Amino acid sequence: MIRYGVIGSGMMGLEHINNLNAIAGAEVVAISDPEVTSRKYGKYAAGICDSMVFESHTDLLAAGICDAVVLASPNHTHADIMEDILAAGVHVLVEKPLGTSVAECRRILNAAEGHRGVVWMGLEYRYKPPI
Numbered sequence: 099m100i101r102y103g104v105i106g107s108g109m110m111g112l113e114h115i116n117n118l119n120a121i122a123g124a125e126v127v128a129i130s131d132p133e134v135t136s137r138k139y140g141k142y143a144a145g146i147c148d149s150m151v152f153e154s155h156t157d158l159l160a161a162g163i164c165d166a167v168v169l170a171s172p173n174h175t176h177a178d179i180m181e182d183i184l185a186a187g188v189h190v191l192v193e194k195p196l197g198t199s200v201a202e203c204r205r206i207l208n209a210a211e212g213h214r215g216v217v218w219m220g221l222e223y224r225y226k227p228p229i
């Protein structure tokens with residue numbers, strides 16, 4: 099069983115939680131979000147107890163309970179949070195875009211240098227032409 103944390107349980111975070119719930123061998127064990135309403139929906143979607151719901155991603159990472167995390171917070175938060183995730187040494191799927199500037203993306207790539215896990219910048223939906 100791979101234990102996932104979802105950082106940012108807004109629209110896309112909930113989508114990821116629901117998708118992970120449908121995958122055998124995946125379990126969402128924790129979420130983090132600074133907004134109380136997002137935490138409420140994330141907790142409900144993941145079916146986890148209060149002690150696994152965090153206001154801060156740093157507390158989620160420090161708990162050491164996740165093998166992998168999905169980062170689905172707003173774009174401008176990705177660079178700082180990715181540095182913390184990579185320092186924690188867990189696998190990560192970060193929602194697109196990786197960062198909000200070339201400089202931010204380079205910062206993240208530098209932080210990922212030597213990381214021993216998966217670092218995946220994910221675009222969940224693929225456009226299918228109507229023909």
Ligand SMILES: NC(=O)c1ccc[n+]([C@@H]2O[C@H](COP(=O)([O-])OP(=O)(O)OC[C@H]3O[C@@H](n4cnc5c(N)ncnc54)[C@H](O)[C@@H]3O)[C@@H](O)[C@H]2O)c1
Binds near residue numbers: 194
């Ligand atoms: N792959 C796709 O098709 C697709 C579609 C839409 C959005 N996105 C991307 O997904 C990400 C999230 O977008 P959304 O539409 O779900 O936004 P949203 O506003 O619905 O959700 C973002 C959530 O992140 C929370 N948040 C804010 N700061 C945070 C922090 N420091 N740590 C943790 N959580 C924090 C907010 O409280 C909110 O609940 C963005 O990067 C966006 O570009 C991807």
